[in-house]
Amino acid sequence: MTVQDRPTAPGASQSLARSRPRYGERVIKVILLVAALVSVATTVGIIISLLGPTIGFFGDVGFGRFFGGTSWGPLFEPPSYGVWPLVSATLITTGIAILVAVPLGLMAAIYLSEYARPRVRKLFKPVLEVLAGVPTVVFGFFALSFITPLLRNVLPFEVEIFNALSAGLTVGFMIIPIVASLSEDAMSAVPNGLREGSFALGASRMITSLRVVVPAAFSGIVAAVILAISRGAGETMIVYIAGGGQPNFTFDVTVAMQTMAAFIAAAGSGDVPVGTVDYNTIFAVGSLLFLMTFAMNFVSARLVRKYREVYE
Amino acid sequence: MAVLTTPRSNVELASKGRPVKETAFRLALLASLAIALIFLVALLAYVFIEGSPRLDSRLWSNMPSIRDPEIAGAQSAITGTLWVISLTALFTIPTGIAAAIYLEEYANTSKWYNRVIELNIQNLAAIPSIVYGILGLGIIARTFGLGFSVITASLTLGLLVLPIVIIAAREAIRSVPPSIREGSLALGATQWQTISRQVLPASIPGIATGSILALSRAIGEAAPLLMLGAVSFIRFNPDGVFASYTVLPIQIFNWIAQSREGFHILASAAIVILLAILLLMNSVAIWLRNRYQRRW
Numbered sequence: 001m002t003v004q005d006r007p008t009a010p011g012a013s014q015s016l017a018r019s020r021p022r023y024g025e026r027v028i029k030v031i032l033l034v035a036a037l038v039s040v041a042t043t044v045g046i047i048i049s050l051l052g053p054t055i056g057f058f059g060d061v062g063f064g065r066f067f068g069g070t071s072w073g074p075l076f077e078p079p080s081y082g083v084w085p086l087v088s089a090t091l092i093t094t095g096i097a098i099l100v101a102v103p104l105g106l107m108a109a110i111y112l113s114e115y116a117r118p119r120v121r122k123l124f125k126p127v128l129e130v131l132a133g134v135p136t137v138v139f140g141f142f143a144l145s146f147i148t149p150l151l152r153n154v155l156p157f158e159v160e161i162f163n164a165l166s167a168g169l170t171v172g173f174m175i176i177p178i179v180a181s182l183s184e185d186a187m188s189a190v191p192n193g194l195r196e197g198s199f200a201l202g203a204s205r206m207i208t209s210l211r212v213v214v215p216a217a218f219s220g221i222v223a224a225v226i227l228a229i230s231r232g233a234g235e236t237m238i239v240y241i242a243g244g245g246q247p248n249f250t251f252d253v254t255v256a257m258q259t260m261a262a263f264i265a266a267a268g269s270g271d272v273p274v275g276t277v278d279y280n281t282i283f284a285v286g287s288l289l290f291l292m293t294f295a296m297n298f299v300s301a302r303l304v305r306k307y308r309e310v311y312e
Numbered sequence: 313m314a315v316l317t318t319p320r321s322n323v324e325l326a327s328k329g330r331p332v333k334e335t336a337f338r339l340a341l342l343a344s345l346a347i348a349l350i351f352l353v354a355l356l357a358y359v360f361i362e363g364s365p366r367l368d369s370r371l372w373s374n375m376p377s378i379r380d381p382e383i384a385g386a387q388s389a390i391t392g393t394l395w396v397i398s399l400t401a402l403f404t405i406p407t408g409i410a411a412a413i414y415l416e417e418y419a420n421t422s423k424w425y426n427r428v429i430e431l432n433i434q435n436l437a438a439i440p441s442i443v444y445g446i447l448g449l450g451i452i453a454r455t456f457g458l459g460f461s462v463i464t465a466s467l468t469l470g471l472l473v474l475p476i477v478i479i480a481a482r483e484a485i486r487s488v489p490p491s492i493r494e495g496s497l498a499l500g501a502t503q504w505q506t507i508s509r510q511v512l513p514a515s516i517p518g519i520a521t522g523s524i525l526a527l528s529r530a531i532g533e534a535a536p537l538l539m540l541g542a543v544s545f546i547r548f549n550p551d552g553v554f555a556s557y558t559v560l561p562i563q564i565f566n567w568i569a570q571s572r573e574g575f576h577i578l579a580s581a582a583i584v585i586l587l588a589i590l591l592l593m594n595s596v597a598i599w600l601r602n603r604y605q606r607r608w
Contacts, residue, residue: 022502024504025502025503025504028504029414029418031410032410032411032413032414032418033414033418034410035406035407035408035410035411035414036410036411036414036415036419036429037429038407038411038471038474039411039429039432039433039436039474039475039478040428040429040432042436042447042471042474043432043435043436045447045451046439046443046444046446046447048450048451049446049447049449049450049451049455050443050446050450052450053450103344104344104347104348105344107340107341107344107345108341108344108345108348110341111338111341111342111344111345112345115338115341124345124349126598127348127349127352128348129594130352130591130594131348131351131352133525133528133529133532133590133594134352134355134532134587134590135531135532135533135534135561135586135590136532136533136534136535137532137534137561137562137564137565137568138355138359138532138564138583138586138587139355140565140568141359141564141568141579141580141583142355142358142359144568145358145362145568145576146354146355146358173348173351176348180348204334205334206333206334206337206338227438230438230440231438231440233440234439234440234441234442234443235440236440236441236442236534236535236538237534237535237561237565240535241565241568241569261440261442261535264442264445264446264539265442265445265535265538265539268445268446268449268538268539269538269539269543274454282446283446283450286442286443286446289440289442289443290439290440290443293438293439293440293443294435294439296438297434297435297438297439298435300438301431301434301435
């Protein structure tokens with residue numbers, strides 16, 4: 001660390017030691033540490049802001065009504081607080097998104113990592129970056145005014161204007177870059193020796209990709225998929241704009257649904273008085289969403305670390 | 313595959329029927345990239361074609377309205393975005409760089425608190441943006457009493473993109489080789505002199521690129537601001553950090569929520585403006601990366 005900490009050899013000239021203490025250096029170190037602690041304060045702030053109203057909510061409503069009910073209508077009279085419609089809507093839209101993003105993203109990653117020449121890779125990677133940089137409100141607009149009419153024209157069955165299918169598909173395209181670029185990183189990290197060994201045994205490029213590279217990069221790929229799931233589950237604007245605002249407890253993807261994030265956005269954008277049950281409800285749903293994504297991130301981080309141990 | 317020692321096996325090595333399956337697989341891989349590409353092109357083409365009738369000066373010279381799409385503009389949203397993003401940059405870039413310097417140059421990773429900071433930054437990067445809205449509402453707007461103002465929005469967005477700045481700045485600092493530091497220290501420079509005169513100048517391109525990408529994320533972010541009072545129709549430009557505000561993505565959202573077709577055209581035109589700003593920022597970031605990237 002600092003010069004001061006180094007042991008002085010016996011008999012060495014003392015002139016090497018610092019002639020006067022440098023307080024400035026220490027002050028700078030403390031300032032930098034404080035900046036690093038801002039991130040910790042953010043997490044603590046999130047937990048504190050969630051905790052109080054959430055405790056208040058469960059004090060008023062109770063765990064049983066929240067986790068036991070299948071009807072969500074906190075603003076109706078009489079209010080109902082069964083969270084399952086929000087949870088199922090979140091799982092369904094995220095599930096549709098994953099069905100789109102995992103095959104497409106993974107295959108794009110295999111192409112970029114195993115097939116594409118460097119020039120082609122240089123061309124396609126920015127395309128994925130641009131897709132990742134499109135604001136979610138723009139995706140939401142596109143889902144509502146382009147994807148939904150398309151589905152309504154193409155599909156043989158009735159599709160409502162606000163529906164989970166269109167929202168889920170668009171979220172899927174939004175998270176393709178996450179799946180693609182993280183799995184591509186994982187596949188590129190597989191040592192070339194494995195590929196060469198496979199080629200030497202007579203395996204084709206397809207067999208090498210599918211049976212050697214993908215299994216070797218598997219934990220990294222799983223981590224990418226989990227991160228994509230948590231991004232999809234927390235996505236707000238697309239599902240709020242295209243998925244509609246009605247909490248329906250159903251598995252019919254052609255009707256409107258309200259996800260947890262969409263409920264938070266819808267209820268939070270009104271001016272709700274502090275301390276009321278309505279206000280606390282937002283935070284209770286927020287806590288559930290936070291815990292779900294936190295758990296997924298935790299698993300993902302563990303997998304990435306495990307994968308790093310193998311190849312570095 | 314047959315054993316290679318027999319002469320006849322040479323024939324076996326060129327396996328039959330493989331090309332068809334191989335080609336099909338290759339085509340499937342290309343097709344999935346193409347689908348993602350088509351989606352992006354369709355999105356860009358759609359908003360551009362939809363918005364082109366309203367892509368004119370009314371957009372930035374008129375104020376928002378929900379009565380008449382013909383005279384409605386987005387001036388207060390554009391100035392609001394400028395206010396919010398400038399303040400976000402002022403807050404988040406110095407904090408992010410300072411945190412990155414601490415983690416790369418000072419932190420002793422065997423200490424538990426440094427590992428906590430590190431783990432925490434990774435976790436923060438994956439928390440949904442709407443949860444930051446809850447933080448902004450519960451702590452910054454209510455507990456700190458800053459209300460629904462430009463400063464609340466800036467601080468919330470700043471915290472949201474802080475992990476991006478930190479991660480990018482750490483990578484840039486890490487890529488400066490240790491020999492530079494050792495040379496500086498050997499000449500008698502203190503640690504801070506080494507950092508401020510050698511390490512930071514060498515890592516500025518990487519830090520700038522990461523900061524621009526973080527800010528472009530903040531510009532497009534709408535979800536947390538929905539909860540922080542940006543939804544109301546604001547017909548004046550913000551005149552200070554405590555003023556009410558709206559931003560471009562929220563204004564777009566408001567127009568999408570209107571049922572009349574004219575507002576959807578307006579929303580498309582505003583999206584074109586938003587995407588143009590983001591594309592410009594990303595191009596600058598890529599240019600910076602390519603122009604100043606140093607290989608040691």
